[in-house]
Amino acid sequence: MFAIFKRELKSYFNSPIGYVVLAVLLLLFGYFYYTVLIYGISQYIATSVYGNMFTMCMMIIPIITMKSLSEDKKNKTDQALITAPVGVTSIVLGKFLAAFCVYAIAMLLTLVPSLIISMFSDLAWGPIIGNVVGSMLYGAAMISIGVFISSLTESQVIAAISTFGVSILMIVIGSASSIVNNAFIAQIVNWLSFNTRYQTFTTGIFNISSVVYFISVVAVFVFLTARKIESRRWS
Amino acid sequence: MIEVKHLTKRYGVNTAINDVSFSIEKGTIVGFLGPNGAGKSTTMNIITGYLSASSGSVTVGGFDILDEANEAKKLIGYLPEFPPLYMDMTVKEYLDFMYGLKKVKLPKEKHIKEICRLVKIENVYNRLIANLSKGYKQRVGIAQALLGNPPVLILDEPTVGLDPKQIIEIRNLIKTLGRNHTIILSSHILSEVQAVCERILIINAGTLVADGTPDRLSHDLSNDHSIIIRADGPENEILHAIKAMDHVVDAHSFGEKEPGVYEFSVEGDPGADIRRDLFALMTRNGWPILSMHNTDLTLEDVFLRLTSGTQSGTFLKKGRN
Numbered sequence: 280m281f282a283i284f285k286r287e288l289k290s291y292f293n294s295p296i297g298y299v300v301l302a303v304l305l306l307l308f309g310y311f312y313y314t315v316l317i318y319g320i321s322q323y324i325a326t327s328v329y330g331n332m333f334t335m336c337m338m339i340i341p342i343i344t345m346k347s348l349s350e351d352k353k354n355k356t357d358q359a360l361i362t363a364p365v366g367v368t369s370i371v372l373g374k375f376l377a378a379f380c381v382y383a384i385a386m387l388l389t390l391v392p393s394l395i396i397s398m399f400s401d402l403a404w405g406p407i408i409g410n411v412v413g414s415m416l417y418g419a420a421m422i423s424i425g426v427f428i429s430s431l432t433e434s435q436v437i438a439a440i441s442t443f444g445v446s447i448l449m450i451v452i453g454s455a456s457s458i459v460n461n462a463f464i465a466q467i468v469n470w471l472s473f474n475t476r477y478q479t480f481t482t483g484i485f486n487i488s489s490v491v492y493f494i495s496v497v498a499v500f501v502f503l504t505a506r507k508i509e510s511r512r513w514s
Numbered sequence: 515m516i517e518v519k520h521l522t523k524r525y526g527v528n529t530a531i532n533d534v535s536f537s538i539e540k541g542t543i544v545g546f547l548g549p550n551g552a553g554k555s556t557t558m559n560i561i562t563g564y565l566s567a568s569s570g571s572v573t574v575g576g577f578d579i580l581d582e583a584n585e586a587k588k589l590i591g592y593l594p595e596f597p598p599l600y601m602d603m604t605v606k607e608y609l610d611f612m613y614g615l616k617k618v619k620l621p622k623e624k625h626i627k628e629i630c631r632l633v634k635i636e637n638v639y640n641r642l643i644a645n646l647s648k649g650y651k652q653r654v655g656i657a658q659a660l661l662g663n664p665p666v667l668i669l670d671e672p673t674v675g676l677d678p679k680q681i682i683e684i685r686n687l688i689k690t691l692g693r694n695h696t697i698i699l700s701s702h703i704l705s706e707v708q709a710v711c712e713r714i715l716i717i718n719a720g721t722l723v724a725d726g727t728p729d730r731l732s733h734d735l736s737n738d739h740s741i742i743i744r745a746d747g748p749e750n751e752i753l754h755a756i757k758a759m760d761h762v763v764d765a766h767s768f769g770e771k772e773p774g775v776y777e778f779s780v781e782g783d784p785g786a787d788i789r790r791d792l793f794a795l796m797t798r799n800g801w802p803i804l805s806m807h808n809t810d811l812t813l814e815d816v817f818l819r820l821t822s823g824t825q826s827g828t829f830l831k832k833g834r835n
Contacts, residue, residue: 282614286600286607293602359598359658362562363615364587512566514525 280365283373284380287347291381296346300339304385307335312392321396325406325481328389329414333477336386336414337421337450341442343381344425345435347374348504353433357508367505375426375501382418386411405483413480416493417473421446423500430507449473515540515666515696516561521570523556530556532720533570538713540665543692545711546700549821553720554700555595558670561698562592574666588617591664593672597655601644605635605654608643609661618662625661632687633657634680648675656684660691667691669699673706685710704813714813718821731816740781741789741808747801749776755795761786775804 291297311328315321348371351357360370393407424445429438453472456465469475476489516538523530531553538544548554559565561572563579563586572579577586600608609626618625630636633653638646643654652675659667672688673681688697688710701707707714708728716724716731724731745752749767756765761783768777782788789806796803 282611285614286603286611289607290600290602354598354601355594355596356598356600358559358564358592358594358596359612359615362564362587362590362592362594363612364584364617365615366584512564 280369280373280376283360283365283370284376287374287377288380291343291377296342297381300343300381301385301388304332304336304339305388308332308389309392312396315396321400321402324393324396324402325410325483329407329410329481332389333410333414334450336382336418337446338443339385340382340418340421340425340446341439343378344422344429344442345439346429347378347426347438348430348508349432349435349438352430352511361508361512367508368501371426371430371501371504371508375423375497375504378422378426379419382422383415386415386418403483406481409480409483409485412485413477416480416490417477420473420493420496420500421449423497423504427500427504427507430504515575516698517571517573518557518561519571521557521560521567521572523553523560523565524568529720531560531717534717534720534722535570536715536722536725538696538698540696541692541694542713543688543697543699543711545707545714546698546717547704547707547714547817548700548717552717552821554717555670557717558592558668558698558700559594562590562668563587564592564594588662589664589666591659591661591667593655593659593667593669595670597651597658599643599651599654602642604642605630605639605646605657608654609657612658612661616662620662625663629657629660632660634683649677649680652676653680653684665695667695667697667699669697671700671702673701673703681706704817708813716817716820723820724816728813732813740779741792741806742777742779743792743796743806744771744775744777744804745796745801746775746804747796747799752776752796752799752801753778755799756780756792759788759791759795761788761791 291300308328311331312324315323315327318327348357351360361367390407390411393402396402397404421442425438425442428441428445429435432438432441450473452468453474456468456472456475459465459468473493476486476492479486479489518537519535521534522532534553534557546554546557556565560567561574561579563572563583566580574586575589577589579586600611603611606626609629610622613622613626627636630639633656635650635653635657638650643651646654652672656669656672659669669688673684676684685706688699691697692710692712699707699710712727714724714726714728714731715722749770753765753767756762756778762780763783764781765778768779771777780788780792789808792806793803
């Protein structure tokens with residue numbers, strides 16, 4: 280697993296993908312930080328910066344995960360992975376962790392402007408940290424879904440677009456709960472919605488059940504991806 | 515070392531391989547022959563655990579490839595048809611990665627250097643794999659198969675894309691490795707298989723049609739072969755005289771090939787050499803022999819014969835005797 284993780288992470292930064300993802304995200308973060316500076320009110324960091332950037336972060340995830348497994352299938356390098364004495368789950372975990380690591384590096388780097396601002400102003404760290412941790416958990420869940428989708432196809436484009444679709448759906452599905460008449464269904468939608476769970480973090484509240492929920496989603500999709508790779512042998 | 519039992523692989527309605535069984539002793543080099551699409555790569559993919567069989571079992575070194583996958587896979591070095599190379603890595607990075615992936619325990623630096631020396635890729639060690647020529651890529655593929663010095667090597671067309679000098683070097687390398695490794699290699703080049711392998715498996719349309727040493731395959735198949743002669747003389751009289759010879763089982767004429775010259779096929783007793791007697795007979799009667807050839811089969815003939823669909827069933831039994 281560690282060998283695969285190391286290779287994947289390196290390959291993100293051997294190709295421009297890793298740098299482009301980091302640069303674009305940090306540039307956009309920079310723009311919103313800049314607006315905060317214009318307002319001169321540091322409380323806006325949580326709402327203005329992270330609130331606006333959340334959707335962008337979710338948009339960038341398909342780009343990180345699109346080649347995760349599809350490229351291996353296309354270039355037949357999966358033969359080396361599958362015939363090596365490692366289980367499929369550790370292959371998938373290695374891939375997942377590398378993609379997550381790129382995303383996590385980006386999220387951690389977004390704290391740099393906050394750190395600098397905190398030298399000149401009294402920051403409310405709770406909501407900021409909450410936002411970062413929430414984005415990481417939400418991102419981890421989305422990345423595991425993206426890795427799963429990339430295992431379904433040989434085409435990076437198809438993987439990226441499908442993951443986009445799922446990503447947007449997970450953002451908007453929460454609002455469906457207010458439209459649905461049936462209270463029971465509304466509750467289920469609410470419970471499933473990544474967004475509703477993410478919102479609690481933005482106020483600086485660490486909801487354990489949400490943490491468990493996101494980690495469970497990761498576990499389920501890592502499991503499904505492993506099964507998918509295994510099933511290829513039987514096709 | 516490798517035990518393959520009743521292996522069958524179906525893709526939907528197509529049967530890629532059908533009830534293939536063989537076992538390979540430790541320290542033998544086995545050549546795997548067959549026309550395109552015969553099921554060679556599929557069989558190799560199943561042995562290495564990349565694909566699963568629809569039915570049947572494979573054990574490597576006593577470990578089942580499905581149930582004790584990691585133990586079995588540790589024993590195998592595999593070079594697939596398309597070397598599984600990451601184009602964005604240098605040769606060094608790639609071999610480091612494969613070293614870690616295969617959980618090799620040998621001293622890293624020394625081991626990798628040694629393998630690079632064996633397959634002669636030291637001069638491209640720090641270059642990006644994407645920029646290497648086909649031959650070098652192939653050699654990097656062989657290098658990764660050798661990592662960890664696995665007792666079983668499975669090489670799918672190992673010499674594809676190499677220049678003639680390299681082919682000879684790789685052949686010699688395989689021969690050397692064959693002393694203490696069990697090797698299966700597939701190839702389209704028959705002379706290569708003949709030069710390197712101690713045993714040959716021929717697969718056609720998913721079934722195993724021959725199994726034996728190269729010599730045995732040509733020998734056994736040439737048993738039901740005859741001597742072909744061309745002689746200048748009267749057709750019927752010659753035929754009659756030949757049939758009357760000792761040790762001649764059967765003879766027949768192929769008709770007039772040149773003006774007054776007839777061609778005959780003469781089948782002798784297995785084990786009896788009738789060429790001298792035949793010559794004497796013809797000379798006595800004043801029928802000059804214009805040509806005589808014994809159709810000892812080359813591996814090429816064996817291959818063509820077995821894969822063109824005739825006689826395959828009966829030959830397998832003979833080859834295994």
